Amino acid sequence: MKMHMHMIVALGLVSAAVAQPVITPTNFLGTSEPARMCQNYIREVGGEDAAALRQPRGGAFIRIEGVEFDTYHYIFCDPAYDELTIFTLLESGGVRNPLGVKRYGLPIEPFYFAFDDTIAPSVIYFSYAGYDTIGRFFQPVDVAVTSHGRYFKPESDRMFVLDQVNRRVVKLRYDANLDSLIWESSFGTETLRFPTSLDYADYGDENSGNDDIYVTDGGAFELFRFSASGTLEASYGGWGSDLGAISYPTGVAVSTSEEYPNGVYVTDSHNHRVGRYYSETSGEIMAERQYIFPLSPLPLISSIDTDDQGNLYILDCFNHNITVLTPNLDKVLLVYGSLGYEPGQFDSPEDIYIDGGEMQVCELWADSSGIQSFNIRYGQAKPGGEPLPARFMLYQNYPNPFNTTTIIRFDLPQATQVEMVIYNILGQRIISLISRQLPPGHHAITWNGRNKNGRAVASGVYFTRIVAGEKIAVKKMLLLK
Numbered sequence: 001m002k003m004h005m006h007m008i009v010a011l012g013l014v015s016a017a018v019a020q021p022v023i024t025p026t027n028f029l030g031t032s033e034p035a036r037m038c039q040n041y042i043r044e045v046g047g048e049d050a051a052a053l054r055q056p057r058g059g060a061f062i063r064i065e066g067v068e069f070d071t072y073h074y075i076f077c078d079p080a081y082d083e084l085t086i087f088t089l090l091e092s093g094g095v096r097n098p099l100g101v102k103r104y105g106l107p108i109e110p111f112y113f114a115f116d117d118t119i120a121p122s123v124i125y126f127s128y129a130g131y132d133t134i135g136r137f138f139q140p141v142d143v144a145v146t147s148h149g150r151y152f153k154p155e156s157d158r159m160f161v162l163d164q165v166n167r168r169v170v171k172l173r174y175d176a177n178l179d180s181l182i183w184e185s186s187f188g189t190e191t192l193r194f195p196t197s198l199d200y201a202d203y204g205d206e207n208s209g210n211d212d213i214y215v216t217d218g219g220a221f222e223l224f225r226f227s228a229s230g231t232l233e234a235s236y237g238g239w240g241s242d243l244g245a246i247s248y249p250t251g252v253a254v255s256t257s258e259e260y261p262n263g264v265y266v267t268d269s270h271n272h273r274v275g276r277y278y279s280e281t282s283g284e285i286m287a288e289r290q291y292i293f294p295l296s297p298l299p300l301i302s303s304i305d306t307d308d309q310g311n312l313y314i315l316d317c318f319n320h321n322i323t324v325l326t327p328n329l330d331k332v333l334l335v336y337g338s339l340g341y342e343p344g345q346f347d348s349p350e351d352i353y354i355d356g357g358e359m360q361v362c363e364l365w366a367d368s369s370g371i372q373s374f375n376i377r378y379g380q381a382k383p384g385g386e387p388l389p390a391r392f393m394l395y396q397n398y399p400n401p402f403n404t405t406t407i408i409r410f411d412l413p414q415a416t417q418v419e420m421v422i423y424n425i426l427g428q429r430i431i432s433l434i435s436r437q438l439p440p441g442h443h444a445i446t447w448n449g450r451n452k453n454g455r456a457v458a459s460g461v462y463f464t465r466i467v468a469g470e471k472i473a474v475k476k477m478l479l480l481k
Helices: 039-046
Strands: 004-010 022-025 036-038 057-064 070-078 083-092 095-104 140-145 159-163 168-175 180-187 195-201 212-217 222-227 232-237 249-254 263-268 273-279 285-292 301-306 312-316 321-325 332-336 349-355 358-363 370-377 406-412 416-424 429-438 441-447 460-468 471-479
Touching (some): 070 159, 070 358, 083 140, 159 195, 212 249, 222 249, 232 285, 249 312, 263 301, 273 301, 312 349, 321 349, 406 416, 406 471, 429 441
Parallel strands (some): 057 140, 140 195, 301 349
Antiparallel strands (some): 022 370, 036 370, 057 070, 070 083, 083 095, 140 159, 159 168, 195 212, 249 263, 312 321, 321 332, 349 358, 358 370, 406 441, 416 429, 416 460, 460 471
Protein backbone atom coordinates (compact mmCIF):
# COMPACT_ATOMS: atom_id res chain seq x y z
CA MET A 1 0.00 0.00 0.00
CA LYS A 2 1.34 3.43 -0.95
CA MET A 3 0.89 6.42 1.32
CA HIS A 4 1.04 9.95 -0.10
CA MET A 5 1.35 13.21 1.84
CA HIS A 6 -0.35 16.39 0.64
CA MET A 7 -0.36 19.72 2.45
CA ILE A 8 0.44 18.10 5.82
CA VAL A 9 -0.03 20.65 8.59
CA ALA A 10 -0.29 20.17 12.36
CA LEU A 11 -2.59 22.87 13.67
CA GLY A 12 -2.96 24.60 16.99
CA LEU A 13 -5.81 26.83 18.09
CA VAL A 14 -6.25 30.25 16.50
CA SER A 15 -8.79 32.93 17.10
CA ALA A 16 -11.44 33.60 14.47
CA ALA A 17 -14.91 35.04 14.32
CA VAL A 18 -16.92 31.86 13.83
CA ALA A 19 -20.58 31.34 14.73
CA GLN A 20 -21.10 29.28 17.86
CA PRO A 21 -23.48 26.30 17.71
CA VAL A 22 -26.34 26.17 20.22
CA ILE A 23 -27.06 22.57 21.29
CA THR A 24 -30.43 21.92 22.95
CA PRO A 25 -31.72 18.55 24.27
CA THR A 26 -35.06 17.62 22.72
CA ASN A 27 -37.81 15.10 23.26
CA PHE A 28 -38.87 13.82 19.86
CA LEU A 29 -40.45 10.61 21.16
CA GLY A 30 -43.05 12.27 23.37
CA THR A 31 -42.39 9.95 26.32
CA SER A 32 -41.76 10.51 30.01
CA GLU A 33 -38.01 10.48 29.31
CA PRO A 34 -37.31 14.09 28.37
CA ALA A 35 -34.24 13.59 26.23
CA ARG A 36 -33.20 9.94 26.23
CA MET A 37 -34.66 7.17 24.09
CA CYS A 38 -33.88 3.81 25.64
CA GLN A 39 -35.22 0.61 27.14
CA ASN A 40 -38.22 2.15 28.89
CA TYR A 41 -39.72 3.43 25.65
CA ILE A 42 -39.31 0.06 23.93
CA ARG A 43 -41.14 -1.60 26.82
CA GLU A 44 -43.88 1.07 26.70
CA VAL A 45 -44.73 0.18 23.11
CA GLY A 46 -43.72 -3.50 23.13
CA GLY A 47 -44.57 -4.71 26.62
CA GLU A 48 -42.40 -5.71 29.55
CA ASP A 49 -40.97 -8.71 27.70
CA ALA A 50 -39.81 -6.67 24.72
CA ALA A 51 -36.09 -6.93 24.02
CA ALA A 52 -34.38 -3.73 25.10
CA LEU A 53 -31.91 -1.67 23.08
CA ARG A 54 -28.76 -2.80 24.88
CA GLN A 55 -25.85 -1.30 22.96
CA PRO A 56 -27.03 1.45 20.58
CA ARG A 57 -24.43 2.30 17.92
CA GLY A 58 -24.35 4.10 14.61
CA GLY A 59 -27.47 5.94 13.65
CA ALA A 60 -29.40 7.37 10.73
CA PHE A 61 -32.92 8.41 9.90
CA ILE A 62 -34.93 8.37 6.71
CA ARG A 63 -37.73 10.87 6.18
CA ILE A 64 -40.45 9.89 3.69
CA GLU A 65 -42.89 12.51 2.39
CA GLY A 66 -46.61 11.77 2.56
CA VAL A 67 -49.82 13.62 1.68
CA GLU A 68 -51.24 13.75 5.20
CA PHE A 69 -48.03 13.34 7.19
CA ASP A 70 -44.34 12.61 6.86
CA THR A 71 -42.86 9.39 8.23
CA TYR A 72 -39.56 9.22 10.09
CA HIS A 73 -37.65 5.97 10.59
CA TYR A 74 -34.76 6.28 13.07
CA ILE A 75 -32.36 3.37 12.57
CA PHE A 76 -29.76 2.28 15.12
CA CYS A 77 -27.41 -0.69 15.27
CA ASP A 78 -27.52 -2.96 18.29
CA PRO A 79 -24.43 -5.24 18.25
CA ALA A 80 -25.59 -6.91 21.48
CA TYR A 81 -28.62 -8.38 19.66
CA ASP A 82 -27.05 -8.42 16.16
CA GLU A 83 -29.99 -6.42 14.81
CA LEU A 84 -31.10 -3.01 13.66
CA THR A 85 -33.63 -1.25 15.90
CA ILE A 86 -36.01 1.06 14.01
CA PHE A 87 -38.14 3.71 15.70
CA THR A 88 -41.02 5.03 13.55
CA LEU A 89 -42.73 8.40 14.03
CA LEU A 90 -45.43 10.27 12.12
CA GLU A 91 -45.07 14.03 11.68
CA SER A 92 -47.95 16.39 11.04
CA GLY A 93 -47.86 20.13 11.54
CA GLY A 94 -44.30 19.97 12.84
CA VAL A 95 -45.25 17.53 15.63
CA ARG A 96 -43.87 13.97 15.65
CA ASN A 97 -45.81 11.20 17.29
CA PRO A 98 -44.22 7.82 18.06
CA LEU A 99 -45.77 4.92 16.17
CA GLY A 100 -43.74 1.91 17.26
CA VAL A 101 -40.49 -0.04 17.23
CA LYS A 102 -39.33 -2.69 14.77
CA ARG A 103 -36.22 -4.81 14.44
CA TYR A 104 -34.40 -6.04 11.38
CA GLY A 105 -31.98 -8.96 11.20
CA LEU A 106 -31.77 -12.51 12.46
CA PRO A 107 -29.91 -12.65 15.77
CA ILE A 108 -27.22 -15.22 16.49
CA GLU A 109 -25.53 -16.33 19.69
CA PRO A 110 -23.23 -13.38 20.57
CA PHE A 111 -19.48 -13.94 20.59
CA TYR A 112 -17.36 -11.36 22.36
CA PHE A 113 -13.62 -10.80 22.23
CA ALA A 114 -11.31 -8.09 23.50
CA PHE A 115 -9.15 -5.89 21.31
CA ASP A 116 -6.22 -3.93 22.69
CA ASP A 117 -5.71 -0.86 20.52
CA THR A 118 -2.24 -0.22 22.01
CA ILE A 119 -0.82 -3.26 20.19
CA ALA A 120 -0.43 -3.72 16.45
CA PRO A 121 -1.49 -7.36 15.98
CA SER A 122 -0.32 -9.04 12.81
CA VAL A 123 -3.63 -10.87 12.40
CA ILE A 124 -7.04 -10.30 13.96
CA TYR A 125 -8.94 -12.20 11.28
CA PHE A 126 -11.36 -14.90 12.39
CA SER A 127 -13.50 -17.16 10.27
CA TYR A 128 -17.19 -17.21 11.16
CA ALA A 129 -18.54 -19.70 8.67
CA GLY A 130 -22.33 -19.85 8.68
CA TYR A 131 -22.89 -16.32 9.96
CA ASP A 132 -22.22 -14.53 6.68
CA THR A 133 -25.71 -15.04 5.30
CA ILE A 134 -28.50 -12.87 3.98
CA GLY A 135 -30.60 -11.37 6.73
CA ARG A 136 -28.03 -11.98 9.47
CA PHE A 137 -25.69 -9.55 11.16
CA PHE A 138 -22.88 -10.26 13.57
CA GLN A 139 -22.36 -7.10 15.60
CA PRO A 140 -23.57 -4.33 13.26
CA VAL A 141 -21.88 -1.10 14.39
CA ASP A 142 -22.76 1.67 11.94
CA VAL A 143 -25.35 2.71 9.36
CA ALA A 144 -25.46 5.41 6.67
CA VAL A 145 -28.16 6.53 4.22
CA THR A 146 -28.02 8.15 0.78
CA SER A 147 -30.67 10.77 1.60
CA HIS A 148 -28.75 12.96 4.06
CA GLY A 149 -30.50 16.34 4.38
CA ARG A 150 -33.50 15.53 2.19
CA TYR A 151 -36.50 13.23 1.81
CA PHE A 152 -35.73 9.54 1.29
CA LYS A 153 -36.97 8.11 -2.03
CA PRO A 154 -37.63 4.38 -1.57
CA GLU A 155 -37.35 3.67 -5.29
CA SER A 156 -33.78 5.00 -5.56
CA ASP A 157 -32.26 5.69 -2.12
CA ARG A 158 -30.42 3.05 -0.13
CA MET A 159 -28.88 2.48 3.29
CA PHE A 160 -25.60 0.80 4.19
CA VAL A 161 -24.91 -1.17 7.38
CA LEU A 162 -21.44 -2.05 8.65
CA ASP A 163 -21.49 -5.71 9.75
CA GLN A 164 -18.33 -5.76 11.84
CA VAL A 165 -17.52 -9.39 12.56
CA ASN A 166 -18.60 -10.54 9.09
CA ARG A 167 -16.27 -7.82 7.72
CA ARG A 168 -18.71 -6.41 5.18
CA VAL A 169 -20.93 -3.51 4.19
CA VAL A 170 -24.55 -4.54 3.65
CA LYS A 171 -26.72 -2.62 1.19
CA LEU A 172 -30.46 -2.38 2.01
CA ARG A 173 -33.49 -0.74 0.46
CA TYR A 174 -36.75 0.27 2.09
CA ASP A 175 -39.97 -1.19 0.67
CA ALA A 176 -42.71 1.33 1.44
CA ASN A 177 -45.50 -1.13 0.61
CA LEU A 178 -44.19 -3.75 3.02
CA ASP A 179 -42.85 -1.16 5.50
CA SER A 180 -39.72 -3.27 5.71
CA LEU A 181 -36.03 -3.27 4.89
CA ILE A 182 -34.98 -5.51 2.02
CA TRP A 183 -31.47 -6.99 1.69
CA GLU A 184 -29.85 -6.19 -1.68
CA SER A 185 -26.15 -7.02 -1.58
CA SER A 186 -22.93 -6.85 0.43
CA PHE A 187 -19.26 -6.12 -0.20
CA GLY A 188 -15.91 -5.72 1.54
CA THR A 189 -15.22 -9.22 2.86
CA GLU A 190 -12.10 -9.56 0.71
CA THR A 191 -10.68 -6.29 2.06
CA LEU A 192 -11.93 -5.50 5.56
CA ARG A 193 -10.50 -7.07 8.71
CA PHE A 194 -12.12 -5.25 11.65
CA PRO A 195 -14.22 -2.36 10.27
CA THR A 196 -15.22 0.28 12.82
CA SER A 197 -17.29 2.97 11.04
CA LEU A 198 -18.59 4.12 7.67
CA ASP A 199 -20.01 7.20 5.97
CA TYR A 200 -21.63 7.90 2.61
CA ALA A 201 -20.26 10.51 0.21
CA ASP A 202 -22.85 12.14 -2.06
CA TYR A 203 -21.12 14.26 -4.71
CA GLY A 204 -24.27 16.22 -5.50
CA ASP A 205 -25.33 14.86 -8.88
CA GLU A 206 -28.36 12.69 -9.60
CA ASN A 207 -26.27 9.62 -10.40
CA SER A 208 -25.75 7.73 -7.15
CA GLY A 209 -23.42 5.40 -9.02
CA ASN A 210 -20.79 8.14 -8.77
CA ASP A 211 -20.98 8.24 -4.96
CA ASP A 212 -18.65 6.53 -2.51
CA ILE A 213 -18.60 4.65 0.80
CA TYR A 214 -15.79 5.38 3.27
CA VAL A 215 -14.92 2.70 5.85
CA THR A 216 -12.39 2.84 8.67
CA ASP A 217 -10.70 -0.42 9.69
CA GLY A 218 -9.22 -0.96 13.16
CA GLY A 219 -7.57 -4.21 12.09
CA ALA A 220 -5.89 -2.97 8.92
CA PHE A 221 -5.40 0.55 10.43
CA GLU A 222 -6.64 2.09 7.20
CA LEU A 223 -9.29 4.24 5.59
CA PHE A 224 -10.93 2.54 2.58
CA ARG A 225 -12.95 4.13 -0.19
CA PHE A 226 -15.45 1.93 -2.03
CA SER A 227 -17.72 2.86 -4.90
CA ALA A 228 -21.48 2.74 -4.23
CA SER A 229 -21.50 -0.62 -6.03
CA GLY A 230 -18.83 -2.03 -3.70
CA THR A 231 -15.65 -1.76 -5.78
CA LEU A 232 -12.51 -0.89 -3.79
CA GLU A 233 -11.13 2.39 -5.17
CA ALA A 234 -8.43 3.54 -2.75
CA SER A 235 -6.99 3.09 0.74
CA TYR A 236 -4.77 5.06 3.10
CA GLY A 237 -3.09 4.51 6.44
CA GLY A 238 -0.95 2.05 8.34
CA TRP A 239 0.18 1.57 11.93
CA GLY A 240 2.25 4.41 13.44
CA SER A 241 2.10 7.90 14.93
CA ASP A 242 2.94 10.20 12.02
CA LEU A 243 0.12 11.86 10.08
CA GLY A 244 0.40 9.26 7.34
CA ALA A 245 -0.58 6.57 9.82
CA ILE A 246 -4.04 5.81 11.27
CA SER A 247 -3.29 3.58 14.23
CA TYR A 248 -6.79 2.81 15.45
CA PRO A 249 -9.52 4.66 13.53
CA THR A 250 -12.88 4.77 15.30
CA GLY A 251 -14.94 7.17 13.16
CA VAL A 252 -15.21 8.71 9.71
CA ALA A 253 -17.22 11.68 8.44
CA VAL A 254 -17.47 13.08 4.92
CA SER A 255 -17.27 16.86 4.72
CA THR A 256 -20.50 18.83 4.31
CA SER A 257 -18.55 22.08 3.95
CA GLU A 258 -18.52 23.89 0.60
CA GLU A 259 -14.99 25.03 1.48
CA TYR A 260 -13.72 21.43 1.61
CA PRO A 261 -16.00 19.48 -0.74
CA ASN A 262 -13.66 16.49 -0.94
CA GLY A 263 -12.66 16.41 2.71
CA VAL A 264 -12.88 13.24 4.78
CA TYR A 265 -12.28 13.31 8.55
CA VAL A 266 -11.04 10.32 10.56
CA THR A 267 -10.72 9.97 14.34
CA ASP A 268 -7.58 8.11 15.45
CA SER A 269 -8.16 7.05 19.04
CA HIS A 270 -4.66 5.62 19.59
CA ASN A 271 -3.02 8.90 18.55
CA HIS A 272 -5.77 11.05 20.20
CA ARG A 273 -6.40 13.10 17.08
CA VAL A 274 -8.63 13.95 14.12
CA GLY A 275 -7.14 13.98 10.64
CA ARG A 276 -8.50 15.58 7.48
CA TYR A 277 -7.88 13.81 4.19
CA TYR A 278 -8.39 14.90 0.60
CA SER A 279 -10.20 12.29 -1.47
CA GLU A 280 -11.82 12.35 -4.89
CA THR A 281 -13.75 9.45 -6.36
CA SER A 282 -11.19 9.05 -9.16
CA GLY A 283 -8.01 9.81 -7.18
CA GLU A 284 -5.90 8.67 -4.26
CA ILE A 285 -6.43 9.64 -0.62
CA MET A 286 -3.99 12.27 0.70
CA ALA A 287 -3.41 13.55 4.23
CA GLU A 288 -3.89 17.28 4.81
CA ARG A 289 -4.21 18.33 8.45
CA GLN A 290 -4.67 17.11 11.99
CA TYR A 291 -5.88 18.28 15.36
CA ILE A 292 -4.37 16.58 18.41
CA PHE A 293 -6.47 16.52 21.58
CA PRO A 294 -4.91 17.55 24.91
CA LEU A 295 -3.73 14.49 26.84
CA SER A 296 -4.83 15.83 30.20
CA PRO A 297 -7.38 14.61 30.96
CA LEU A 298 -6.73 11.59 28.73
CA PRO A 299 -9.30 11.40 25.89
CA LEU A 300 -10.81 8.36 24.19
CA ILE A 301 -12.07 9.54 20.81
CA SER A 302 -14.96 7.31 19.84
CA SER A 303 -16.88 8.87 16.91
CA ILE A 304 -17.28 11.89 14.63
CA ASP A 305 -19.86 13.60 12.39
CA THR A 306 -20.36 16.95 10.66
CA ASP A 307 -23.22 19.45 10.80
CA ASP A 308 -24.72 21.66 8.08
CA GLN A 309 -21.99 24.26 8.63
CA GLY A 310 -19.26 21.65 8.05
CA ASN A 311 -18.17 21.79 11.70
CA LEU A 312 -17.00 18.57 13.35
CA TYR A 313 -18.58 16.96 16.41
CA ILE A 314 -16.19 14.52 18.11
CA LEU A 315 -17.21 12.27 21.00
CA ASP A 316 -14.86 11.68 23.93
CA CYS A 317 -15.96 8.49 25.69
CA PHE A 318 -13.59 8.94 28.69
CA ASN A 319 -14.48 12.59 29.36
CA HIS A 320 -18.18 12.19 28.47
CA ASN A 321 -18.39 15.21 26.17
CA ILE A 322 -18.50 16.51 22.59
CA THR A 323 -15.80 18.75 21.11
CA VAL A 324 -16.93 20.93 18.19
CA LEU A 325 -14.16 21.90 15.73
CA THR A 326 -14.18 24.10 12.64
CA PRO A 327 -13.76 22.35 9.24
CA ASN A 328 -10.17 23.57 9.01
CA LEU A 329 -9.37 22.00 12.41
CA ASP A 330 -8.05 25.35 13.62
CA LYS A 331 -10.54 26.33 16.35
CA VAL A 332 -12.52 24.65 19.12
CA LEU A 333 -16.00 26.18 18.98
CA LEU A 334 -17.51 24.36 21.93
CA VAL A 335 -16.99 21.56 24.44
CA TYR A 336 -20.44 20.26 25.37
CA GLY A 337 -21.52 17.81 28.06
CA SER A 338 -20.24 16.19 31.22
CA LEU A 339 -20.64 12.97 33.19
CA GLY A 340 -24.20 12.54 34.44
CA TYR A 341 -27.71 11.34 33.69
CA GLU A 342 -29.59 14.56 33.07
CA PRO A 343 -30.39 15.80 29.54
CA GLY A 344 -27.18 17.06 27.99
CA GLN A 345 -25.00 14.90 30.24
CA PHE A 346 -23.46 11.62 29.10
CA ASP A 347 -22.31 8.26 30.37
CA SER A 348 -19.76 6.78 27.95
CA PRO A 349 -20.94 8.41 24.69
CA GLU A 350 -19.98 6.01 21.93
CA ASP A 351 -21.52 7.21 18.68
CA ILE A 352 -23.00 10.33 17.10
CA TYR A 353 -25.21 11.04 14.09
CA ILE A 354 -26.19 14.43 12.67
CA ASP A 355 -28.63 15.21 9.85
CA GLY A 356 -29.70 18.79 9.29
CA GLY A 357 -30.29 20.40 12.66
CA GLU A 358 -30.84 17.08 14.46
CA MET A 359 -28.25 15.16 16.45
CA GLN A 360 -28.47 11.79 18.20
CA VAL A 361 -25.85 10.55 20.65
CA CYS A 362 -25.63 6.87 21.69
CA GLU A 363 -24.46 5.97 25.20
CA LEU A 364 -23.23 2.56 26.38
CA TRP A 365 -22.35 0.44 29.39
CA ALA A 366 -24.76 1.78 31.99
CA ASP A 367 -28.31 1.19 33.17
CA SER A 368 -29.29 4.44 31.46
CA SER A 369 -27.71 3.52 28.13
CA GLY A 370 -29.79 4.81 25.27
CA ILE A 371 -29.95 7.59 22.72
CA GLN A 372 -30.17 11.28 23.49
CA SER A 373 -31.59 13.67 20.90
CA PHE A 374 -30.59 17.30 20.32
CA ASN A 375 -31.25 20.30 18.08
CA ILE A 376 -28.32 22.27 16.67
CA ARG A 377 -28.82 25.92 15.78
CA TYR A 378 -26.56 28.77 14.68
CA GLY A 379 -26.87 32.52 14.35
CA GLN A 380 -27.93 35.40 16.53
CA ALA A 381 -30.51 34.80 19.18
CA LYS A 382 -33.89 36.47 19.09
CA PRO A 383 -34.82 38.90 21.90
CA GLY A 384 -36.43 36.01 23.76
CA GLY A 385 -33.22 34.01 23.57
CA GLU A 386 -34.30 31.50 20.90
CA PRO A 387 -31.58 30.97 18.28
CA LEU A 388 -32.35 31.71 14.64
CA PRO A 389 -32.79 28.81 12.22
CA ALA A 390 -29.60 27.21 10.95
CA ARG A 391 -30.96 26.51 7.45
CA PHE A 392 -33.80 27.21 5.06
CA MET A 393 -36.73 24.83 5.46
CA LEU A 394 -40.30 24.56 4.17
CA TYR A 395 -42.48 22.40 6.44
CA GLN A 396 -45.55 20.37 5.57
CA ASN A 397 -48.71 22.46 5.90
CA TYR A 398 -51.04 21.77 8.83
CA PRO A 399 -53.70 20.54 8.83
CA ASN A 400 -53.29 18.39 5.77
CA PRO A 401 -55.75 17.44 4.29
CA PHE A 402 -57.73 20.62 5.05
CA ASN A 403 -61.15 21.96 4.03
CA THR A 404 -61.07 25.68 4.89
CA THR A 405 -57.69 27.00 5.95
CA THR A 406 -54.19 25.62 6.45
CA ILE A 407 -50.97 26.98 7.94
CA ILE A 408 -47.72 26.94 5.97
CA ARG A 409 -44.53 27.30 8.05
CA PHE A 410 -40.98 27.94 6.88
CA ASP A 411 -37.59 28.92 8.31
CA LEU A 412 -35.15 31.55 7.04
CA PRO A 413 -31.58 31.60 8.40
CA GLN A 414 -31.04 35.12 7.05
CA ALA A 415 -33.00 38.02 5.59
CA THR A 416 -33.92 37.41 1.95
CA GLN A 417 -36.49 38.04 -0.77
CA VAL A 418 -39.27 35.44 -0.57
CA GLU A 419 -41.78 34.40 -3.22
CA MET A 420 -44.47 31.90 -2.22
CA VAL A 421 -47.02 30.75 -4.81
CA ILE A 422 -49.78 28.11 -4.78
CA TYR A 423 -50.19 25.98 -7.93
CA ASN A 424 -52.79 23.39 -8.88
CA ILE A 425 -51.97 19.90 -10.16
CA LEU A 426 -51.90 21.22 -13.77
CA GLY A 427 -49.17 23.67 -12.85
CA GLN A 428 -51.47 26.68 -13.09
CA ARG A 429 -50.78 29.60 -10.75
CA ILE A 430 -53.58 29.97 -8.18
CA ILE A 431 -52.40 32.72 -5.85
CA SER A 432 -49.25 34.46 -4.66
CA LEU A 433 -49.11 34.42 -0.86
CA ILE A 434 -45.78 36.23 -0.33
CA SER A 435 -43.64 38.48 -2.51
CA ARG A 436 -41.37 40.59 -0.31
CA GLN A 437 -38.21 40.74 1.77
CA LEU A 438 -38.50 38.84 5.06
CA PRO A 439 -36.23 38.86 8.12
CA PRO A 440 -34.54 35.71 9.44
CA GLY A 441 -36.55 33.50 11.76
CA HIS A 442 -39.50 31.10 11.91
CA HIS A 443 -42.40 32.20 9.69
CA ALA A 444 -45.99 31.06 9.12
CA ILE A 445 -48.72 32.09 6.69
CA THR A 446 -52.33 30.95 6.37
CA TRP A 447 -53.98 30.03 3.06
CA ASN A 448 -57.77 30.12 3.03
CA GLY A 449 -58.22 27.89 -0.02
CA ARG A 450 -59.08 30.78 -2.35
CA ASN A 451 -57.53 32.00 -5.59
CA LYS A 452 -56.25 35.48 -6.46
CA ASN A 453 -59.82 36.60 -7.21
CA GLY A 454 -61.05 35.54 -3.77
CA ARG A 455 -63.01 32.54 -5.06
CA ALA A 456 -62.87 29.20 -3.27
CA VAL A 457 -60.93 26.61 -5.27
CA ALA A 458 -62.12 23.05 -5.88
CA SER A 459 -61.07 19.99 -3.92
CA GLY A 460 -57.84 18.44 -5.10
CA VAL A 461 -54.06 18.43 -4.88
CA TYR A 462 -52.20 21.76 -4.69
CA PHE A 463 -48.55 22.69 -4.38
CA THR A 464 -46.77 25.32 -2.30
CA ARG A 465 -43.64 26.61 -4.04
CA ILE A 466 -41.31 28.91 -2.16
CA VAL A 467 -38.24 30.70 -3.51
CA ALA A 468 -36.00 32.26 -0.86
CA GLY A 469 -32.94 33.77 -2.48
CA GLU A 470 -31.29 30.85 -4.27
CA LYS A 471 -33.25 28.24 -2.29
CA ILE A 472 -36.35 26.55 -3.72
CA ALA A 473 -38.73 24.11 -2.02
CA VAL A 474 -42.10 22.55 -2.93
CA LYS A 475 -44.72 20.81 -0.77
CA LYS A 476 -47.89 18.98 -1.78
CA MET A 477 -51.22 19.77 -0.08
CA LEU A 478 -54.65 18.13 -0.25
CA LEU A 479 -57.86 20.22 -0.10
CA LEU A 480 -61.02 18.27 0.73
CA LYS A 481 -64.52 19.75 0.98
